Each structure stands twice: as structure tokens, then as C-alpha cells.
Amino acid sequence: MSAIPWIILFTPLAAAAVILFLGRFSKPLSAGLAIGSAAAVCVLSWWLFTRPDPTETIRFYWIDFGEALRIPIGVTIDHLSKVMLVVVTTIATLVFTYSVGYMKTEEGYWRYFAGLSLFLFSMLGIVLADNFVMMFIFWELVGLSSYILIGHYFKKDSAADAAKQAFIVNRIGDFGFMLGILLLWAATGTLVFSELTGRVAEFASNPVYLTVACVLVFCGTVGKSAQMPLHVWLPNSMEGPTPVSSLLHAATMVAAGVYMLARIFPILHAVPVALDVIAWVGGITCFAAALMATQQDDIKRILAYSTISQLGYMVLGVASATSADVPMFHLFTHAFFKCLLFLCAGSVIVGMHHEQNIWKMGALKNKMPFTFLAMVVGSLALSGCPLFSGYYSKDLIIGFAVVKYPFLGWLSVVTAGLTAFYTFRLIFVVFLGKPKDDHAKHAEESPLVMLVPLACLAVPAWVAGYGFVEKMFFHVTEPEHVPHILHPILLVLFAAGVLSAFALYRSAAKDPVSIPFFANRLYIDNLYSWIVRNIQDGGAMVLSWADRWIVDLLVVQVPSKLAWACGFVLRFLQIGNIQAYVFFFGAGAIGLLYFLIMK
């Protein structure tokens, strides 16, 4: 029994290792191993979900210095991790299966499936981790698998750059994360979540310290869950294969940041100031990303910004809700509908022969009816249409937010309207109107292996918010003192968003609205690349120059050249004339005598 989590954890790693060595010889073997391991893990996770929490787990010390430092490796099996396990493994299984169809003609098949399996291993590690260092380890490993998978098309400059950027931006987040871990550990002497919760209370008399620590830990979330200001990598990560975007960069990996916050929810709620910071970051991200999404042309990028925006909701939810189940609920529903949306987008992209610009699509409704249907379900869920899953979870967060942080709450209300607008902008441009490109004219529905996962996801995307599901997985309490006007406003905004999108984009051949500020992503990317190019690389160039011409000069060149030059000059005392030598001799004698007698 207690070995089951370990089996769940290491099965994908074993699969990845085998694929690494044998995968190149056989495509079916790669895919089969990956899917098999994911399915097995999925079954085990569901089974585990039905069991009561185990009272004891296996745990060993990875590094043990006694009192000075103990880094354990152990698993937590509680409600939170069980839900997450189920979500991750289920979606992973579906996406793995979908990949078989999507990647059929691509090269690097084994590399891809090895990467996916490695990702699953790392993600499960995050879910199961019972302490900060173990979480950090897997945190970095998901970064690695993300790097591998984004860089799958490594021959494309854009993909290679995106992979690199994703890794580095995540590392910047991890810089804060690790520092936060160090601060918490230095104060409490433990790394284990369950022990930390108890000890933080003793430490509550030091609010500043704890606040700083928590905010730094939150940096990890900012990086991994693509919150402002470290959100830039996520849209670029769309350079990876679409199933990857779906699994890693929409449904699971990016949610790891939120999951981590949920893990330390009790600690966070002991430090109000940190919560304020988190709320503001989440709220602003949520709104700004929605603004950016309204003006994107790439089908995947639109979805990527919507992911950022939804993650912003979750982070805001962490800060404002009274229980971790609230953001987790949205994470749960979001995982299904966002994954569904991406897989639909992947289906469209395959149909369009890897064209991703929505302004080259159009009228795909009839050619890809099944995909269209699934996508509409996903979009409705995303934009918070009543009776669809997103409606329930998102409104819950908005409710809490409006109560606790009125400004941010109302901002998120506005965002909900924007969400409906950009989501349906996508639907209308891609599926309605006229075909704007040859590919669009000849698009075809995707193969069954891709459609089945769509179907399987469409159902939870629709119903995951319903009460019976919610009861099964979560214990959500409704927020109190919510203004009664909130829900009507949300409905109106939803309708307004859909209708305005319909009005603007039903038959548009090109974007009738042009807001460069949004289209250029608030110029944040430009700012960053300017900083990287001019400040970081420029500074590095200056330092490099200094290293060569100042440090090396001072430490090596000048002394050595000086010595040589002195030698060269001294040599000329040796002019070969005897009487000069006699003179030096005499002078030396006088000098020595002076030294000896006078001093």
C-alpha cells in the first residue's frame, strides 16, 4: 500500500529511460511504453483516490546531517495530492494518446515520448513531494522536460530560443523560490510541509521575515505559473508541439505553481502582507494577459494568454479564498477545458497543415465539425458560460476576490468579459466566415486517435463544475457577503463579450480592431529583450572587455611585461666596457660600505 505512490512516481521515469535507450528503434515501442506507463499510473492514481489517506508513508533521508540539515525524500498522500494526481495522470494519458496521431509524421518520435514520460515523472514528483527540497528538485525537472519538449523542433530558431527562454525565466523564478526555502528553513529548521505549518505559528512574531520568505517562495509560482512579470516565456513556449502546450503549458505543469501555493496555504494565510502581494500579482496578471489575448493572431498564443489569465485567477484565488480548495477547483476545471482547447487547436493545426495564424483559417466549422463542437464546449467553459465548468469555479474565485480585494475583484470581473470576447473572437475567426487560405479550403477532420481524447475531455470540461463532481473532489464553501449584483454582472459581461466578438469577427477577413499596445503584449517582451541585449549582454561585454584589458592587464600582463622590460633595461648595464664595470664595482662597493657603516 505505502509503496503505491512510489510506483506511481517511478513508473514514468523507467519508461523514459527505456525509451531513451531503445526508443529510436521502434516508434510503436516508444509510444506504447509512454502511454502504457501513463495509463498504469492513471489507474493507480484513481485507485489511490478511492482509498483513505494512509497513516504512514515510506520516507528516507536523501541527505542527512542530523540536526544541522535533513533533506528527506517522502510522499504526501492527502486530499490535495490525490486530486492533483488524478488530474495529472488522466490528462496525461489522454494527451499521450492524442500525441500518437499528432506526431505521426514528425521526426524525433522517441525523443518526444521520452520527454513526455520524463515530464510525467517530474510532475508527479511535485505533486507527491512532502518537503520543499524535493519539490524544488522536481520543480527544476519539469523545467527540464519543458525545455526538451519546447525545443522539440530544435532546428527552428524560434523553438530553440523559446526553449532556452522558458528554462532561464523559470530559473529566475527558482532563484527566489530557493531563497524563500532557505529563509523558511533557516527560521524553522525544517523543510517538511507538515512540520513547517506548525512551526510557522511560533514564528509569527516576526512578520517581516516571514513575509519576505513567503513572497520569495511565491517567486517560484511566478516563474512556473507564468505570472507577471515572468509570464513572457509561456506564449513563446507555444513553439513546442501542440500536445505539449496542452499538457505542460496549459493543464498541468504551469498549474504546479498554484498547486505549490495550495500546499503551503496554511503558511501563507499566517502572513497577510504576503497574501496581498500574491493577490496583486495574480489580479494584474489575470487582467493584463486577457488584454494581450485580445489582439493575438496565433491560435495557440491566444490560448496561451488565456492560460496566463486563468492562472492569474487561481493565484488571486489563493490569496483571497478561505480554503485552498477554491483555486484548486478552478485548477481542476481549467485543466480539462484548457487541455481540450489546446487539443482542438492542435486538431485545427494538423488540419491546416501546421498553419497557426487564425487569419489564414476560417469556415472550418463544416470541415472539422467534431473539432468545432469540442472547441465550443471548451470555449464556453473558459469564458464562464453558465452550466459549463468554468462558470462555477471562476465565479467562486471572483466572489472571494470581490469580498477581500474589491479593486482586484472587480478587475477580474472585467477580465471575465474580456475572456468571453477573445475566446469567441477565436471561434468566430477560425470556424466561421470564409476560408482565407488554401489550407483552410482543403482542411480535413483529424484522425480518430486524436478525436477520442477530445471527446473524453469535452465531457469533464462541461460537467466538472457541477455540484456532484465538486463534492467528490473538493469541499468548497461559498464566499460570504458577496454583492448580489455580481452574478448578473458576470452574465451580462459574458453575453457582451460573445456578442461584441460576434459583431466584430463574424465575417472579418482581417482584424478590424488594431491596438498595437495589446498586440505587442504591452511591450513587455520588447522591454525584456532590450534589457537582455543592452544591460545583460552589454554589461557582460563590458566585463569581458574589462577582464581582458583591465584584470588580465593588471594581474598578468603588466607585471610580466614590466619584469621583462626591467630585465631588458638592466641588461644594458652590461655594456661590455671594463672600465664601466670597474665604475659599477666601485660604486657598488661605496654603496655597500655606506649601507654597512652609516645605517
Added chain:
Amino acid sequence: MSPLLFLILVPLVAAAFIMVGSNARLTALVGSATNLAFVLILVAFYRQGNGQPYQFVSSLPVIPSMGISLTLGADGLSLLMLLLASLVTVAAVAVAKTPEKNPHLFYASLMFISAGGLGAFASINLFFFYMFHELALIPTFLLIGIWGSGDRQAAAWKATIYLALGSFVLLLGLIGLYLIQPDGMRTFDLPAIIGMADAGLLPEGNWIYLLLLVGFGILVSLFPFHTWAPQAYASAPAPAAMLHAGVLKKFGLYGLIRIAAPIFPDAVVQFSNLLLVMLVGNILYVGYVTISQRKLDWMLGYSSVMHMGYIFLGFAALNPVSLTGASLMLFAHGISIAALFALCGEIRERTGTLDFAELGGLAKPMPAFGLLFGFAAMAAIGLPGFVGFAGEILVFFGSFVAGEPLMGVTAGGKELFQFNNYQIATICALWGVVISAVYMLRAYRRVFFGPLNDRWSGLGEISGPARIAIAVLIVVMLVTGFFPGLLVKLIESSAL
């Protein structure tokens, strides 16, 4: 014969055989493989916690009146370093390309470097500890000067003169250490000196510590004495760079951990600010210099300089956690940089250039190569799963709680939120982790990713022996990375 002496003699005998004309490559391979096997046996036979700090001890008095003797012995830490040295030697010989010009001298030089490293790590008499390290100086000079590339002459000169200078400064430090001992008890025997220090018989030795720091610092390329290193490594043939960056450069830090930490803890604390500034220079300054390198070999050279900063941090913090972390990093960095230099040499061999601007997309014609390089690069930037991560994290944990005042302590009802210098250095080091990701991934991206230049489409895959050797290095890093507890246990007995 004592097992450790055997270990040192094997490469020397191999070198002798090579010089008199046996098959150079084969002899070197056999010699180094013998050593590796032998070290593994020693590790297996090493008994922890039986009360003996050093095992396999043998002693041959050389100058008894001065306490100089060829005393060999190994504890956990030295075994770890011996393992590193023998492993890297095997790899270096395996990836070496037999040159047309004077192959015998080439392999003999490699064997000499190996013997120097092994001897230094196996000696517990400071005199021979020092002497063995110098055994590698001239072979390196020859290897860079004869078989190097680029501006090899300048690089060889600079490195050799600089290292010679550093080692003589170090010699002064060791003599100083000898002279501050009470008259009549003077010795170079390290355990005896540590015993005296523990018994409080040694007076304050700040100036000796500074000499040791500068001497060892030059050998380890401590900022600002680092400029010899990148140039030398960039110019050296791959096996020489592997051995030097992987093994010999570790000598300095090993020495500091071995000598300065137990004997002059007070001096280390007293001069901690100086050291912290210098090591932050290593991490941040050299880190940024690394970013702007335009050639792979230079980039790797600077990165190896940068990584020394972490190990110095582990040393400066001077607690068991950080010292263990530093030791792990010695091991980890030695292997990862050796693998990287090996691969770098293979690329140079194939393309004749290491300029990022000219390379690109190499993962296409040589996927296995790309994979190995990826592993090695990830290991170098401290990705979890590799032993480097374990080392780094221990260094961070150790150094973060070093020094005074401790943060977060409630003193008289008032909370203290004030970083001490160790913590600031730790934060800088953490940022260094980001920097290393930047330069390493950039390099990887520029060399292996992106569109393939037609010039390189016909490049061959990595050759068999090199592939196996590098794969073995990577496997070692993975195994020890998954189970760093093994190494920690081994080192623990060294009473750091």
C-alpha cells in the same frame, strides 16, 4: 607495497613504458583503467567509522628531522578525489586522439598529470601533497604548447608561470605553517598539525592563512587571479583540459578544505569578507564574462572558473554541511567539466572551429553527441538528478546559516532582519545559478540547435571509446546525483 603508493606508481610506470616505446595509447589505457579499478576496490574496502581517520596508511621517512615523509593515507574525502582523478584519467585517455607528432610524449604527459593528481590527493604529508601537485605543471606546459590550438604558446606561458608563482606562494604558506609550530614538534604531517591545532598549541596564523589562500587561490583561479585558466583550457588539447580543469584545479580547494579549515578556522572567519568578495567576483563577475564569450572552449573555461566560486563559498562558510557540499561539488564539477571539455574537443576535431557564429544545428547530424552534451551541460548547471545539484544545495544551505548575526532571531522582542555577508554571498551565488543557465543554454542552443549549416551536414557521430567514456562520466554523475547520501557518508568520516 602500500596500495596508495601503487596507485601513484602505476601511471609513472606506464609513462616510463610509453617513453621507452610501448604502444602509447594502449599502455595509458591499461594503466588508467587499472587505477580506476583499484580505487574502486579501495572504496569498497574503506571502513567507515572504525576510529581511524586515515586508512591504507604507509609512511616512508624522507627528512625525519623536519617531519617530512612520504606518508600516504586516505579518508573518505581523499578517496572521493582519488576516484575523481582516476575516473577522469580514464576518460581523458579514452577520448584522446593519438597525435601524429610525438605520441609517446603526449600519453606520457597525461600519465604524469594523473600521477600528480593522485599523489596529491593521497598524501597526508603536506610536503608531498605539495610536491605531487607540481608534477603536473610541466606536462601541462608541454601538452598545451605542443598539441594545443589557438594561441597556445601564450596560453601555456601564462598558465605555467602563473601556476608556478601560485605554488611558490603556497610553499611559503606551508613553510609558515611548519614554522609556527612549537619548536621541537615541527612537522609536515597533516594529522599531527591538526592535532596541535586542536590542542591549542598553534598561535594565531593569519598571515599563513592569507598565503595559503592566495597560493591555493591562484591554483584554483580565484578572482582576480583567474585569467590564466580560460585561456589555458581553451588552448589545451581536450585530455589536458579535462585533467587540469577536472582534477588538478580541485587540488587548491581540496587543500583549503584539508588544511585551512581545520587549522585556521579563526582566520577563515576573520578574513571571510575578503574571501566572500573574491568568490562573489568568481560567481557574478566571471559569470557575466562567461555570458559574453563567443567560443565554446572559452565559455567552458570561464564557466569552470565561475563554478569555483560556489566551492569557495562552501569553504568560507566552514560548517559541516557547506564543506560537504563543497566536496561534492569538487567531485561533480570535476566530472562534468571533463565531459564537457571532452565533447568540446570532439567538436573541434570535427569542425575545426568552436565559434558559436559558425556552428549551429549540430544535433541533427550527431544526435548522440547532442544528447551527451545536453546531459553534461545540464549536470554543469546543477540540474537535480546530477550530483552537482546536491553539492550546490548543500553549499547554499550551509552558507546561508553561517556567520553572525543570524537572521530572524528575536532579540529582546525585536526581530532581526539583516543579512550578514555570508547570506549576501549566498544570494549572489543563487543568482549565479541563473547566470550559468544563461550561458550554458545559450551555448547549447548555438551549437546544437537552430538551422544546420551545410558545412556540417556530413559530420560523423562521436566515436566509440569517447562515447563510452563520456557516457560513463554521466552515469556516475546520475548515480551519485540520485544517491548523494553515498558520497556524503563517505565524506562524513573525514570529520570536516
Added chain:
Amino acid sequence: MPTLANYLIVSGGLFSIGLVGVLLRRNILIIFMGLELMLNAANLSLVAFSRFNLGQDGLPGYNAQVLVFFIITVAAAEVAVGLAIIVALYRMRQTTHVEDLDTLKF
């Protein structure tokens, strides 16, 4: 009656004259004479010291006087060798001027 100081002053003068000769004269033979002068300066003061500073037994220090004889002998030997070299030099270069001897330098 000359005192020890008088002798020493004369001897110092001789030494200086010899040294100046070595320093300024261009002809090697003259330089050699300067060198002999320096040795004789030493002889003079040795004898003077020996004669004026009598030991406790009232006898002069004979060691010094023995040394004087040695110096004279050695000087002779030196001159013999020196002249031989100068002759050989003259044969080769037809010169005895020191400033011509500057092929070995730097």
C-alpha cells in the same frame, strides 16, 4: 716621527690612486700598474698595522707580515699571467686599449 695614521693615509692614497688609474686609464698595462698599486697600498698598511699595534707580548703581528710576502708573490704571478694574456690579446687585435674589448655585452 710618522704615526700610524700617516701610514694609513698614504696607503689610502695609494689605494685611491690605483683605483682611479684602473678607472680612467685606457691602456691595459697602465691599468695593471694601478692594480699593483692597490695591492701595495694594502702591503703598506699591513706592515704599518703590524708594526704599530704590538701584541701583548710586545711583538708585532707576524701573520700580517707573512701575508705581505704572499701578496707580493701572488702579484707577481698575477702579472705574469696578465701579461701573457695581454700579449695574446695584442697578437690578435693589435691593441691594448680596454675600450676595444666590448664584443661581449648585454
Added chain:
Amino acid sequence: MSFPVEFCVLSLGILMLLVDSFFPSIDKRTLAHTAIVWLAVFLAATFFLQPSPLWASPNGFYETDALGLFFKRFALVSTILTLVLAIEYAPVVERFIPGSRPGAGLGEFFTLPIFTCAGLMWMASAADFVMIFCALELVTISFYIQVAFMRRNMASLEAGTKYLILGALSTGFLVYGITWIFGMTGQTGLRGISTVLGMVPQASQTALLFGIGLILVSLGFKVAAAPFQFWVPDVYQGAPTPVTAFLSVASKAAGFVVLMRVVDAFLVAPALQAKLVPALGFLAGLTLVYGNLAALPQTNMKRLLAYSSIAHAGYLLVGVASVGSPAAGRAIVFYLLAYLLMTFLAFLVLIPVSKAAGGDDISDFNGLGRRAPGMAFAMLIAMLSLAGLPFTVGFLGKFFIFEAAMRQQHFVLVVLGVVTVACGFYYYLKVVRAMYWQPAPEDAPPVLVSPLTRFTAAFLVTLILVLGVYPKPILDFLP
């Protein structure tokens, strides 16, 4: 009883001269070989001597203490090695000596070092200024002849003239210095001086220091200490190579023995010590800096070795300046021994190489690693030992010197020493670079080496390495 050894050497020299004159048909090389054998026999004989002061009276002018005995052996060994070099060098000498028949003058060339040897041996035991003066002049005058020996070679003659004039000048300073010391103490014996030093009135201190200073000048000249080193490069370059080697080893060593004895004698008085040690340190620092720096730009091998010899005098002087420490004497003696081994080894390789190339430039060593691997290896060891790399005697020498200096807290000197060691690495490795990095010229003639030279080189290499690791046998012998 050790007097016989010097007499034996002397008799050997006279005998050789006689044989050379009366049996002109004998091959001169045979003569030299015989001399080597006899010298070896004498060397063996010295091991049966017990170090004992012959006349332990205050007026003793001859001391066979351990130090003296050691230097007698030192002199014998260096003479043997010089003869080996001389045999190798004989063809060059023949070319520059006018003679009616082949080999004319070679007999003297082989014999003169033996007379020098006798002088050196006396010098090793000399404990009285009279004795010191006589032995010193015996050595110096025989060196005048040897330096100028190739009398059809302008360089040799010029070197001889320079050495002659400057040497005579330094003799003048020596005797004048002795004069003043005698004048102030009434003694010429070193022991006697030591005993009466305390009674010298304060007023005479200055005059005494004046005398000591003059003697220091003269001995400084002998050991090539800056600023009295100007003769060294020119004379070394011009002299026949074996003589250069002999001059740089034996003459310097003898100078140091005398210096040590003299300094020892005067150190008894604390007032003098306070004056003398800084002066010696000053000389040492100057010599270190001058020798090492000026060597950096050299391209001529013999001249390089000359500057290196100045540099080594610097390290030795650091040892002399540390005489207060009990370790200093041992350090100096060991350093001298190391210096003997490595210098002779360097010259041993230099002679065949320059014979083949017809010059003494470092570039003549180009590609030696391929042309003559054995000789190149010997040169490598010699250079590394001169530079002070561990596992060679050169390193141990420096180690002992630095240890002694640090004991006496001569930190400035030690720092100078370390900096200049780094310079040393540069110029010694220049030779290594030539041998191993540089390709051999196309038309490089083969380097021919006689078996005797080869054997000697191998022997020296072995000694350098073995003693570099295991110096105990030598240290046990030292005082």
C-alpha cells in the same frame, strides 16, 4: 689527517704536466681519463677522513671540519665533471690553439682544473685570512688562464682580460679589507678574530666594518653577487664552456664557503650582526632581482646560464643572510650541491648541442626533443631543477633556503625570492620550449655524444631526481 688529499691533487697536476711535456705522443684524452680516475680515487679517499680540527688553537688556519670536508669532495666532483666536459669540448679548444701538432695545449687544458681543484680544497678548509688569500689566488689565477685559454678566440681573450682586471681589482679590495681587519683586531685567523671581537673598542667598530665591507665586496665578486656581478655574463660567455661550468660551480661554491666562514666569525658580536645581516640581505635582494630579471630577455644559452648563476647566487645569499638560523648552513650547502648537479648537467648537454650547431643560442636547441630525446630529457631535468620544480634537487634547495629565511623572518627577501622564481620559470622554460615546442631546422646536424658524456648525464639526472625525492643520504653528511 687530510692534508695529503690536497697534496695528492697537486702532485697529480704536476705529474700530468710532466707527462704531457715528456711524452708528447700520448693522447691527451687518455691523460684526462686517467686524471678522472685518480680524482675519483681521491674522492673515495676523502670518505676515510674524519672531520677533525687539525690545529684547534686560536691561530688555526686550516680546519677539516665537516663543512670543509664536504667542500673538498665538492671540489673533486666538480673537477671530475669539468674534465668530462673538457674532453667533450676538446675539439673546439684544439681549433683555437696554435700548435705544431694536433692536441697541443690540450694537456694544459686538462691539467689546469686540477690545480684549481687543489686551490678549492684548500679554500674549503681555510680558516685564516692568509690561507684564504693564498688559496683564493691559486684558484683565481688558474682561472685567468683557463678563461683565456683559447688564445685564437677573441671572445675567450676578451673574457680573460675582463676577468683578469676585475679579478685583480677584487683581490685588491680583499687584501685591503684584510688589512683593516687585522689592524683592528691584530689577528688574521678567523677563530682569533672571533675571540677578540668583543674587545674591539667602540671607536674601531667603523674601521672594522670598513674592512668587513671590503671583504664582502671581494667575496661578492667571487660569488657573483650584485652589484659586483658585471664580469659574470661576459666572462661566462667568452670562456671555454667547461671552464664556464667550473667557474660557475666551483669558484662560486668556494666563495660561499669562505663567505660563510667569514660571516660566522663576525656574527659573534651582536653589534656587527645587526649591521652585517641587513647588508647581506641587501646584496641578496639586489642579486635576486638583477639575475632573474636580466635573464628574461636572453637568447644566448651560455649568457642565460650566466645570469642564472647570478640568480642562484641570490638565493644562496638569502641563505647566508639567514645564518642566524641553524638550518641556514645546511640549506646553503644543499643548495650548492643541487646547483652543482644541475649546472653541470646543463653544460653537459650544451656542449654537444653547440658543437653540432656551431653556436650557443637557445634556438640551437630547437627540436632537440626529436633529434636527441635523451639529451633533451637531461636538459629538461636540468632546467626544471634550476627553475626549482619539485621532485628535483633544485626545489629542495629553494625549499631549505626559504625555510631558513622565514625562520629569520626575512619576509622581504622571501617575497622577492618567490617573485623571481616565477621569472626563473620563464627563462628556463624558454629552453624547454625550444626543445619540445619548436620544430627542428631542416638541416640540423646530428648531435653526437660520447658514451662518457652520456653516462655522466644519466648519472646526474638520476642524482637530481633521486636526491630530489630522497635527500636523506646527503643531509646525513652535512654538518
